[in-house]
Amino acid sequence: MTRTYAVIDKYGYRNSRKNQSYPADKLATTLLNQRAPKIYQPDPDDPTGKKRTLDSEVTATIQERGTELASQFEEWVMKSPEIVKIYNERYNRSIVKPYDGSSLTVNGLAKQYQLRLHQQNAFMRIVQERRAGLAHEVGSGKTLTLLASSMRLQELGVISKPMFVIPKPLVEQFGREIYKYFPESKVLIVTTDDFTKTIEKDLLVELPMETIMRLSLWTLNRELL
Structure with a gap:
């Protein structure tokens, strides 16, 4: 037979000519794992037959059916108090704490x-x-x-000593932001020029308790770690 034909159930897909299929149970499993269903077929330009390309038309059809299936599943679950109760008792235990x-x-x-x-x-x-x-x-x-x-x-x-590690190009900008919002704050700007083998440890230890430090990420990686 040379004619292409497809057998389509309510949610799944099967095309024997292209040797493609996406059963409804597989679709449900894919959706429950929060993945997008996709169908691939052999690339006609690949003589080895190993390369596969996305079949956009069929994939769109399957994803549309997936949306319908998810909607039907949600509606079915919400109509079953027993299932809702079991889910809430077993899994729905995480509540995001509000902050005011x-x-x-x-x-x-x-x-x-x-x-x-x-x-x-x-x-x-x-x-x-x-x-x-x-x-x-x-x-x-x-x-x-x-x-x-x-x-x-x-x-x-x-x-006691807040330290902000900032990307190198943004160090000066971040410092200006500190003084703009908190003009009375005491800020120490640390760059690569401030570090040598003899003073780097003393510089960190001897800082006043109220000092706010800002370092570049490059300085932290190269000099402190």
Whole structure:
């Protein structure tokens, strides 16, 4: 037989002519593992027959069926109180802790600047947890959040000498940001010129307790580690 034919069930796909198939159970397994279903076929330009290329048309069809299947599965689960109860009892135990920093004040911050709500909450999280990843968008004020929380941790006695390791091209810019937001702060700028074999250890040990350091990443890698 030379005619191409396909047998398509409600969600799966089978094409005997192209020797392609993607059964519904395989589709369900792929979706449950949060992967995108894809179908490949031999590259007609490869004489060895080993190279395979993505079949965009069929893949789009399978992914569309995957969306339908996921929707149907969610609807079915939510209609079953027993399944929802089992899931909640066994797996749904992680609750993201909320952080409310609206009541916090930032001592030493220049009067023309104020923390926005998301900065206040991130500030509170860092103060409480002693760590945080600021995955905010560019321009959202991560630098100010970092500086403000460091100042507060220093006030609380949790840290004594905050040290910021900055990419080399941004060292001067970061220093200007510190003085812009906290004009009364004491900042030590450490560059490669400040380190020699004889003074590098003394420079770190003898710093005043209130000093904020900023080093380039290049300096840290080459001189301190």
